[in-house]
Amino acid sequence: MTRSMKGLVKALALGLAAACSLAAISGATAEELSLKGKRIGVSAIGTDHYWDLMAFRGIQDRVKExxxxxxxxxxxxxxxxxxxQLQTLIAQKPDAIIEQLGNLEVLNPWLQKIRDAGIPLFTVDTATPHAINNTTSNNYNIGAEIALQMVADMGGKGNVLVFNGFYSVPVCKIRYDQLKYVLTSFPDVKIVEPELRDVIPNTVQSAYSNVTDMLTKSPEKGSIGAVWACWDVPQIGATQAVEAAGRNEVKTYGIDGSPEVIKMVMDPKSSAGAVAAQQPYEIGKTSVDNAAKYLAGQKVPPFTFVPSVLINKENAAEKGKPFLDAAEKAGVK
Amino acid sequence: MSATVLHTEAGVSDEKQAAAKSAGRRFGALVVRLGAIAAFAAIMAYFVIFAPGFTSTFNLINVVEQSAILGVLAYGMTAVIIGGGSDVTEGGIDLSIAANMGLCAAVYATLLSMGYGDFLSVLAAIAVGMAVGALNALAVVGLGILPLLATLAVLNVAAGMELTLTQNTVVGASSPLLGVLVSGSFLGISALAWALIVFSAIMIVIVHGTSFGLRLYAVGGHPEAARAAGLSVPFYVSFTYVLSGFCAAVASILTVSRLSASTPGSGELLLSVLAAALLGTVFSRRFVPTMGGTLLSVLFIGLLANGFQLLNVSSYWVNGVQGALILLVVAITSFARGSEGSR
Known part of the structure; x- marks a missing residue:
């Protein structure tokens, strides 16, 4: 009797230990994250652009998952x-808020109010001191890489048309500053002044007419070497304008990796020189994981970088395909 | 039987028929109007019952605060519609009001960032707003252009000037006045909410409590009669456009305080402003725009967005519902006008 008791206790203890260690193992993986019973507020400035929509979807899908x-x-x-929306959201007292893009100058006082209300704040692609974590691409890398690719394609000299309408958007500021920094090492590459302004909405049409005007102003071949923008929607208009003007020596550069632009870079005849492709859907999901970790009492770093890929004329066929497949899977063209 | 009567006494029966038709129409209009108000009330009742936190004081003050800018603009629009007549195609309308606000905000924020103080910057913003209003007045009253077209043209002028000034960028701004508007509060009500309350009171008193307001209605409702009675119709109509410009300037200061900056895209507000001014007419028995009606509809639009968010209904619905309501109200007003016309 006592023997069997002992055996039972032993077996139980062993079983318990095994269960504990199993729990410890799975606790370390992301699978165990849970947001059961939690309400997460998600605020995006807009979803009219591929990147925004994918990140917004990534956040929502992951919270539901x-x-x-x-x-x-x-x-x-x-x-x-x-x-x-943010003001009402604060009154709703969700367990956490994830904020995605927008004008920092406008947002900052309100992000402060979110923290003052005791609501944990996470951001997507928005560097602000008020966020616990900002999940984004490594825009310092992206900015330098795309700038270096452009300089290399230009042979280290020539004039660049630069769209700089969104310097107040933090990621654009970083990418633009990195471009400027890279160009300090290449004094023969010059930014044409005044810089161009990209706009929302009518981004493509406006970029098209801006670039067309500038090409008309500098009619001799080779007087303009490249067009740069901190995202890739102006790049679409710029590429179309360059091709319509028959100025194939001009190449265009942008960042984000909208499927349309990746296809352009993959097309050897297109003037789209390169695009830094991000993974917005993954970025959205990762920000939710960070929020879930934080709510579970785990430590979260101030920023998380999700890898991006520079797609250029040489590697486009191989590197571009996974991005197009992901876009197709998400049902966004 | 009645057919023969109709034939024999054609003149009399025509009159009778018209009277019956008009009475029918009036009755129909009444039904539709009460229906619209009932729909408003039903939506509110639904929010009160089902939207968590909807009736909390904190939330309601939030909505008043969120409605301040729209409210001030809608008063300007309402004044223009009162003075110019509420015919949607030929009556008074100021399509430039939202763009004008954008321009004033740009002027205000730019001057502040250049180091000019609040006094000068506010003065300049108001001067610009009223100048744009005067331009509308010149086009409508002086040149006799249809308000719909005249103010559409001025919209483009204002939007273009804003772009030229700001290069389509965000212009950050801070000043003592903005500080008070952002964080000030009195009796537990925030400064921005007070701004709407005070501005509403002033507008309601001017338009509904003075003989000036009465004459404004006379000018808009029956310009011929007003002229015969010795009122200067051009003066009153011009006044409404300048007032509308003034409202745009006041709204611009509220907007800069709320966004801590002047930002592009103010023109987007136009639809909501028009919706507020037009929706307000259902609160009047004669389907004329009133300041009180406008206030109610501004708050309704604010509560609509707020309630949807609290219910976790997609914000995409708000635009759709707003559009549907405009359609409904315009339908009702043309219905009612039909009855007035045959009277």
């Missing part, structure tokens, strides 16, 4: 609306 409830708010590119 982890069993949480999403309050998803798309401000339709209107600052007023985003501020109103």
């Amino acid at each position: 982890l069993g949480g409830e999403v309050i998803a708010l798309d401000a339709g590119r209107k600052d007023q609306q985003q501020i109103a």
Whole structure:
């Protein structure tokens, strides 16, 4: 009797130990993350661009995957609306807020209010001191890589048309500053002044007419070597303008990796020189994982970088395909 | 039987028929109007019951705060519609009001960032707003251009000037006045909410409590009669456009305080401003725009967005519902006008 008791206790203890170690192992993996019973507020300035939409979807899908409830708010590119949505969101007291892009100058006082209300704040692609974690691409790398690719393609000299309409957007600031920094080593590469302004909406049309005008102003071949933009929607208009003007010596450079632009870079005849392709859907998901970790009491770093890939004329066929497949899977062209 | 009567006494029965038709229309309009108000009330009741936190004081003050900018703009639009007549195609309308606000905000933020103080910057913003209003007045009253077209042209002028000034960038701004507007509060109500309350009171008193307001309605409702009575129609109509410009300037200061900057894209507000001014007419028995009606519809639009968010309904619905309501109200007003016309 006592013997069997002992045996039972032993077996139980062993079983318990085994269960504990199993739990310890799985606790270390991301699979165990849970947002059950949690409400996560998500605020995006807009979703009219491929990157924005994919990140916004990534966030929502991941929150649902982890069993949480999403309050998803798309401000339709209107600052007023985003501020109103954030204000109401604060009153709703969600367990965490994930904020995606927008004008930092406008947002910062409101992000501060989120923290003042005791709500953990996470951001996607938005570097602000108020966020616990910002999940993004390594924009310092991206900015330098795309600039170096451009300089290399230009043979280290020539004039560049630069779109600089969104310097107030943090990621654009980093990429632009990196471009400038790279160019300090290549004094023969010059930015044409005044710089061009990219706009939202009508980004493509506006970029098309801006670049067409500049090419008309500098009609001799070789007077313009490249067009740079901190994202890739102006690059679409710029590429079309260069091709329409028959100025194939001009190459265009941008960042994000919209499927349309990746296809252009893959096309050997297109003037799209290179694009730094990010993984917005993964970025969105990762920000949710960070929020879930934080809510589970784990430590979270101030920023998380999700890898990006520089797609240029040489590697486009191989490197571009996975991105196009991912876009197709998500049902976005 | 009645057919023969109709034939024999054609003139009399025509009159009778018209009277019956008009009474029917009026009755129909009444039904539709009450229906619209009932729909508003039903939506609110639904929010009160099902949207968590909807009726909390904190939330309601938030909505008033969120409605301040739209409200001030909608008053300007309402004044223009009162003075110019509420015919949607030929009556008074100021399509430039939102773009004008953008321009004033740009002027205000730019001057502040250049180091000019609040006093000068506010003055300049108001001067610019009223100048744009005067330009509208010149085009509509002086040149006799249809308000719809005249103010559409001025919209483009204002938007173009804003772009030229800001290069389509965000212009950050801070000043003592903005500080008060952002964080000030009195009796537990924030400064921005107070701004709407005070501005509403002033507008309601001017338009509904003075003989000036009465004359404004006379000018808009029956310009011929007003002229016969010795009122200067051009003066009153011009005044409404300049007032609308003034409202745009006031709204611009509120907007800069809320966004800590002047940002591109103010023109987006136009649809909501028009919606507020037009929706407000259902709160009046004669389907004329009133300041009180405008206030109610501004708050309704604010509560709509707020309630949807609290219910976790996609924000995409708000635009759709707003559009549907405009359609409904325009339908009702043309219906009511039909009855007035046959009267």
